Amino acid sequence: MTSSILVLGAGMVGTCTALHLQQRGFEVTLVDRRAPGQETSFGNAGLIQREAVEPYAFPRDPGFVLNAALGRGAEVHWHARGLWHMAGSLLRYWRHSHPQRHAQATQAFSQLIAHATHEHDLLMVAAGAQDLVAREGFRFVFRTPQAFDEAAQRAAVLHERFGVRYQAQNTAQLAQAEPALRPSLAGAVHWLDPWAVHNPGALVQRYADLFVARGGRVLTGDAGSLQARSASWSVQTTEGPVDAEQAVLALGPWADGAIRQLGYRFPLFIKRGYHQHYRSPAQVAQPLLDAERGYVLAPMQQGLRLTTGAEFAPMDAPPTPVQLAKAEALARELLDLGPPLPQPPWMGARPCTADMLPVMGPAPHHQGLWFNFGHAHQGFTLGPVAGRLLAEMIQGQTTWIDPRPYLPARFG
Ligand SMILES: Cc1cc2nc3c(=O)[nH]c(=O)nc-3n(C[C@H](O)[C@H](O)[C@H](O)COP(=O)(O)OP(=O)(O)OC[C@H]3O[C@@H](n4cnc5c(N)ncnc54)[C@H](O)[C@@H]3O)c2cc1C
Structure with a gap:
């Protein structure tokens, strides 16, 4: 008999979960209050980050923390109310970022990342979405020789341990690869394995179109109305x-509110981020991270997209795009950015967990309810992997990745 299931949330994670469940014979209804891929999965930097084998730790460098606390630099911005709201989770995040515990998290996280491009590729081929992706990597650029040397050494270690491929490029090699950049940079680490999507929201929509073409239903509805019946x-x-017999919550940064209504208190928090598009006369060949300043420039169908670092603020607080203004000034030091497109800045929120690992698996205290959220800085990358892993768990088959580090039960 066909088993029915609701997937709540049609971002990258929910849409891929719906596709994988459908592939395994479930009758799936995907529900969102908006069209697929219109929230966090729309506004990100579009990177499928095969190089990101280490989850993003709480920075432990005292100089960085002091600068962030004093509101200097573009990497971090905070609202006092945001820090207060998230204090408990942030403290746990700090503890989990201790090098030893971070190494353990990396062990688990890298298992997911290892499959990210392959799993996207399978869906891209089926959805006819290969036109949206470039497979030429992602570049971290450095302003100072010391930061470049340290990054090149770290890249060598990650290559050795996890097989991620890279090329260290000195000033001249970088200038040749990216002639639009002003020639004052110390060098770059060009990660060769990541992919760049030129319209992240459109990719989610293509995956959702594939789901519908295969007989799936996408409906408009409110996850807040979810009710448990007897079975x-x-x-x-x-x-x-x-x-439906079962339900999946894949609500990205809104998951915390939804699971609280069901009685769960997990150490979740958000890092808000912004983007703005520019009509840049300068073309960059690949997306780049200005690694010592903390923003990304990524070529998109809409223009050159600048995305910002972390803002610690409540979900519902009005936008405060101060990092965008700072990052824009810094980006203008690197290249001719051109004028911003006449659109208000976009704002979204990375759905984070204190232990830096996503929450994927059965809800500990509810029969037939499953969680798939908390993919933080790499949810766009991990959608297909997360969808497959959860679908395999729901089907009750042996999973191809050990799911234990990600199970919701770790938080009680
Ligand atoms: C500035 C920025 C840059 C980033 N860059 C990258 C990157 O380059 N690569 C990468 O891998 N990741 C990146 N990320 C992170 C990535 O975007 C997220 O991890 C990912 O999009 C999360 O996907 P999701 O499906 O879990 O959440 P979402 O895409 O937010 O989807 C959740 C869905 O739930 C729906 N929803 C919420 N509440 C309700 C409700 N009550 N009823 C019905 N529906 C509801 C929403 O409408 C939404 O569609 C970036 C994030 C930011 C902010």
Whole structure:
């Protein structure tokens, strides 16, 4: 008999979960209050980060922390109310970022990242979405020789341990690879394995179109209306209530609010981020991270997209795009950015966990309920891997990656 399931949230993670469940014979309804891929999965830097084998740790360099605390630099911005709200989770994040514990998290995280490009490729081919992706890597550029040398040494270690491929480029090699950049940079680490998507929201929409073409249903509805019945789950949609035997919560940065209503208190927090597009006359060959300043420039169909670092603020606080203004000034030091497109800055939020690992698996205290969220800085990268892993768990088959580090039960 076909088993029915609701997937709540049609970002990259929920859409890929829906596709993988459908592939395994489930009757799947994907529900979102907006069209697929219109939130966090829309506004990110579009990178499928095969190089990101280490999850993003809480910086432990006292100079960095002092600068962030004093509001200097573009990497970090904070609202006092945001820090207060997240204090407990941030403290745990700090503890988990201790080098020894970070190494353990890296062991688990790298297992997921290792499959990211391959799993995307399978879906891209099926969805006819290869036109949206460039497979030529992602460049970290450095302003000072010391930072460049340290990064090149670190890249060698990561290559040795995890097989990620890179090329260290000195000033002249970088100038040749990226002639649009002003020639004053110390060098670059060109990661060769990551892919760059030129319209992240469109990729999610293509995956959702594939899901529909294969017989799936996408409905508009509110996850807040989810109700447990005796042996099923029900949600309100614009087409009326929809019931299914099981349900998946894939609500990205909104997951915390949803699981709190169900009685769960997990150490989740968010890092908000912004983007702005520029009509740059200068073309960069690959996306780049200005590694000592903390922003990314990525060529998009809409223009050259500048994305910012972390802002610690409540989800519902009005936008404060101060990092965008700082990062824009810094980017103008590197290249001719041109004028911004006449659109207000976009804002989204990275869904983070204190132990830097996503939450994927059965809800500890509810029969037939599953979680798939908390993919932080790499949710766009990990959507297909996360979708496959959760679908295999739901189907009850042996999973191709050990799911234990990601199970929700680790938080009680
Ligand atoms: C500035 C920035 C740059 C980034 N760059 C990258 C990058 O280059 N590479 C990378 O891998 N990751 C990147 N990320 C992180 C990545 O974007 C996220 O991890 C990822 O998009 C999360 O996907 P998701 O499906 O979990 O969440 P989302 O895409 O936010 O999807 C959640 C969905 O839930 C829906 N929803 C919420 N509440 C309800 C409700 N009550 N009822 C119905 N539906 C609801 C929303 O409408 C949304 O569609 C970046 C993030 C930011 C902010």
